Amino acid sequence: MVPVLFTILAFQLTGEAMSRTLDLPLPGPVVGLVLLLGAMRLRPGLAEWLRTAAQGVLAHLSLFFVPAGVGVIAHLSLLRDDGVALLLAIFGSTVLALVAGALAFTLVARLTGQEDDP
Amino acid sequence: MTADPALIWAYLTQGPLLWLTATLGAYALGDAAFRAMGRQSWANPVLIAVLALGLLLTVTGTDYATYFEGAQFVHFLLGPATVCLALPMHDNLARMRVAALPIVAGLLAGSLVAVGSALAIAHLFGLGPQVLASLAPKSTTAPVAIGIAERLGGLPTLTAALVLITGIFGAMVVTPLFDALGLRDWRARGLAVGTAAHGIGTARALQVNPTAGAFAGIGMGLNAVLTAILAPLVLRLFV
Numbered sequence: 001m002v003p004v005l006f007t008i009l010a011f012q013l014t015g016e017a018m019s020r021t022l023d024l025p026l027p028g029p030v031v032g033l034v035l036l037l038g039a040m041r042l043r044p045g046l047a048e049w050l051r052t053a054a055q056g057v058l059a060h061l062s063l064f065f066v067p068a069g070v071g072v073i074a075h076l077s078l079l080r081d082d083g084v085a086l087l088l089a090i091f092g093s094t095v096l097a098l099v100a101g102a103l104a105f106t107l108v109a110r111l112t113g114q115e116d117d118p
Numbered sequence: 119m120t121a122d123p124a125l126i127w128a129y130l131t132q133g134p135l136l137w138l139t140a141t142l143g144a145y146a147l148g149d150a151a152f153r154a155m156g157r158q159s160w161a162n163p164v165l166i167a168v169l170a171l172g173l174l175l176t177v178t179g180t181d182y183a184t185y186f187e188g189a190q191f192v193h194f195l196l197g198p199a200t201v202c203l204a205l206p207m208h209d210n211l212a213r214m215r216v217a218a219l220p221i222v223a224g225l226l227a228g229s230l231v232a233v234g235s236a237l238a239i240a241h242l243f244g245l246g247p248q249v250l251a252s253l254a255p256k257s258t259t260a261p262v263a264i265g266i267a268e269r270l271g272g273l274p275t276l277t278a279a280l281v282l283i284t285g286i287f288g289a290m291v292v293t294p295l296f297d298a299l300g301l302r303d304w305r306a307r308g309l310a311v312g313t314a315a316h317g318i319g320t321a322r323a324l325q326v327n328p329t330a331g332a333f334a335g336i337g338m339g340l341n342a343v344l345t346a347i348l349a350p351l352v353l354r355l356f357v
Contacts, residue, residue, distance in 0.1 A: 005198075008201050008202060011201050011204075012198055012200075012201045015201070025262070025342070026262065026339070026342055027261040027342070029196070029198075029200035029201055030342060032197075032200070032201040033200055036204035037204040037207055037208055037211075040204060040208040047205060047208050047209070050202075050205060051205060054202035054205040055205070057195065057199045058199060058202050058205070058324055059324075060199075061199050061321035061324060062163060062164050062289075062322070062325075063142075063164075063167075063192060063195075064192055064193065064195045064199055065196070065282070065285065065317065065318050065321070066141055066144065066145055066164060066168060066171070067185075067189035067192050067193040068193060068196075068282055069164055069165075069167070069282050069286065070141075070168055071279070071282070072168070072278075072279040072282045073171075073172030073175070074175070074182035074185075075275055075276075075279050079276075079279065082245050082249055085240060085245055086245070086280065088243070089236045089239040089240040089243070089245075089253060090236065090253075090280060090283055092236075093232055093233075093234075093235040093236035093239060093257075094232070094284055094287050094288045094291065094314050095295060096231050096232075097228045097231045097232035097257060097313065098228070098288065098310045098314045098315075099299070099310075100227040100228055100230075100231040100310075101224045101225070101228025101229075101309060101314060102296065102307055102309070102310035103301075104220075105220040105221065105223060105224030105303070105305065105306035105309055106301065106303055107223070108222075108224070109217060109220040109303065109305075109306070112220065114216055114217050114219070115303070
């Protein structure tokens with residue numbers, strides 16, 4: 001268990017260091033994700049070795065957003081002036097973006113003959 | 119031994135234990151409610167936990183800094199969990215490679231519409247340039263969104279709040295929306311929700327289907343880069 005946790009944290013740490021030193025537009029954990037994905041390609045055994053821990057962490061991914069979400073409640077006064085307009089902008093644009101993204105994907109998948117997936 | 123409740127409370131509020139326990143308890147409550155409602159997406163466990171904790175903080179007169187001393191341990195795990203998204207992406211790499219063109223199309227459309235339509239609606243309501251700059255990157259993952267908003271002259275705390283609201287709303291609306299539209303391709307559904315609603319959307323996609331989760335992860339990762347490029351360009355049309 002400890003070597004697995006160490007490995008995950010080491011990838012995040014390397015990602016953070018790379019994101020800072022190279023001034024990348026991606027946050028450290030996302031760079032760590034890309035590095036780990038690359039390492040899994042090079043050593044297929046790595047994915048199986050990490051599987052139990054990674055699946056355990058990912059099963060509770062939404063829990064980890066709770067503290068930041070409570071921050072929204074703490075900063076509700078920021079939304080006092082323009083709250084309704086901002087909420088409408090978020091609700092409207094999220095629905096439109098979901099539909100646009102999924103339709104564009106489906107359309108191009110059909111055009112390129114990639115619509116049927118096993 | 120006298121047990122003065124005020125003294126015990128004062129002692130407990132000094133350490134991280136109280137609010138760490140409360141965070142896990144509120145999420146367990148939210149998750150139980152989510153299951154009890156037949157996993158309906160409007161009963162989002164994050165939303166329930168956030169509302170319960172917000173109420174608790176207000177009732178007990180606790181400020182966010184005190185709360186976060188305990189909750190930071192949960193918050194910290196966001197980083198390692200993001201790294202772990204490499205696993206479902208590794209499992210789906212062959213399918214992603216085959217679907218490279220649809221991924222690029224879905225990403226471009228989703229990202230552009232997310233920034234453009236949000237700014238158009240906000241502009242319609244007459245919101246000022248600082249608020250527009252804070253709103254522009256709201257579909258991308260929080261650390262990236264805050265960096266973009268700062269560069270554009272927005273308010274980082276407002277951006278953080280807008281990012282969270284976008285994620286929770288996206289996670290709640292995605293399943294009923296795509297079911298109503300008859301969209302059944304898990305790759306398209308996942309990519310769209312990762313692009314429009316970052317990590318919270320990805321968390322929802324992972325609950326529903328592993329393929330959707332993997333495609334949501336790639337949508338979230340690529341949109342972080344794309345929004346950094348698109349947001350300043352689209353914002354220029356409105357200010």
